Amino acid sequence: MRCSLLLLFLSLLSLSGLGSSQLSVDFYNRTCPDVDKLVHSAVSAMANQSNVVTPSTLRLLAHDCFVEGCDASILITSTTNNTAERDATENNIPQQAFDTIIQAKKAVEAACPGVVSCADIVVMAARDAVVLAGGPHWEVTKGRRDGLISQASRVPGRLPGADFNVSELIENFAAVNLTADDMVILSGAHTLGFSHCNQFRSRLYSFDGVNGSSDPSVNASYIGSLKVSCPPGETGPGKFTPFDVSSPFVFDNSYYKNLQIGRGLLFADQVLFTDNTTRPLVNEMADSQDDFFAAFVQAMTKMSNISVKTGSDGEIRQSCSSFNAPPNSTTPT
Template sequence: MRKLWLPLLVVVMVWMVAGNGEARLRPDFYGSACSNVEGIVRQAVRRKLNQTVVTIPATLRLFFHDCFVQGCDASVMIASARDDAEKDASDNLSLAGDGFDTVIKAKQAVEAQCPGVVSCADILAIAARDVVVLSGGPNFTVELGRRDGLISRAALVAGRLPGPDFDLDRLVSLFRLNNLTARDMIALSGAHTVGFSHCSRFASRLYSFNSTTAVDPSLNAAYARALMRACPRDVDPTIAVNMDLYTPITFDNVYYKNLLDGEGLFTSDEVLFTDRRSRPTVERFASDQAAFFRAFSAAMVRLGRLGVKTGGQGEIRRDCTALNS
């Protein structure tokens, strides 16, 4: 058993329907119209990351939440004066502002050189890849050619995103609805190797697991005690803890090693190891980081194809937070 890293880094947190357009996505989509788009976005992401490491998980999680609701069309970016857009749904209220800010700043940089050409949806996809690379994770090719969606409604979010209390069957079912396999799901869950979560998202595992035991028995006892110190009862709702105690800002396979030790923060994390059907994949990724990186890269490409708008669908927004007038 590894020695638990204490104290937990406690932080204040300001923090995934298939379509038919994927065949028209291609890496060189902007080859003539904006040949340096990926370089422009990478530079903007790097600048933002130099300001705050929250950029890493915030941008990656934003991409997941966008793609799992109406497809990868940047509809999660829309702001509404009536607070009824996707970002206003209860499941999205914990999305960190730094993710939105990363895309907004990258869009501004792209617009300065290639006005009216590159969609916010593509910029978000590129930025999600870049935060992975810049935090030590794998590089992979991003397919481009998405257009921005024209609909963003909070009412469309419910039931579309995985919850922290999901068991394996619910996780697999949700991902299959999005043309993603169980292996894709396990690989994409590895994004929890970076970032953090509010205490309220896992407090039931510490204080009210079931009628016979307060603490989830699948939790490593020392880990549970550390979580209780960081998240006492009635803790300030803005307090959050790292998903990975050991390398919280490095994209690596430590998340899976944590699961082997009973240190998965969510039920939906630890179940990947406690369920015998998914355990072999977790064990493989824990022992072979290159295998995890390959699986994660392939899953991210498939994720990026969900429900995309192409051709005459959607629009190229001038401002990622608002539909064109």
């Protein structure tokens, strides 16, 4: 079963295409041979300053790729004329993730000016975040270009919701050519990081719209601890709560083990176990961390190839937070 699963992911990877045929591991071998080391060093330095860096940088890649493709559009700063993607309500990504990419870009530009795209740096940084948290390493294919569109108005409906059921999750991932299996594996990224109370409060106090009811799929003691962290009268986002209460800063397969005992933080987490469609893969990932790591590498590689821009499409930004200035102009658009 495990061998067939990995073969399936490898075959899916070969079909992921979408502009990825021009990407290669050695894309910068001549122009910036130390790019992987430079990015890793920058991410490592930032991670040593804050434990928010690894989960937020990993999340940054997913949110980038699901909107406009993996083109660093999420890094653009809003202007008076444009509310950029990063400021969409659905994103709410910690500043540490953006700072990490900024520092990595600075290091790369100092060594290889005008060569490496921000889009490639985001993918490498996400890989390094996984590695620094104890997860697997993989070779990142490179050659992406930076996008020229970043609008908050284009985000709604593109990202998976905290209250999605399995059918909705599958449909959301299918929109970017990812499969149901990809969805389950990539959800394993929730072994790292935190969520706000407003993403799951209804599970505690008004499940299915019934006042005072809690989600019966959630472990009773877990419900109790969540209610302490997120009291009923609280308004606004509320406190941060770890997705994986047992090891929130370690990349492992405990996310799936938690689902088996009713400790999935979001409805969209726990439903992966309660739904017959996805439960078998959850159980398989819970059973073997090695299998999860191998499958995660393949799914991440596939996700990082979503609608990539290559060749003459897009640009190589001088600064990741703004588009390059157009010809004959002294100010960026």
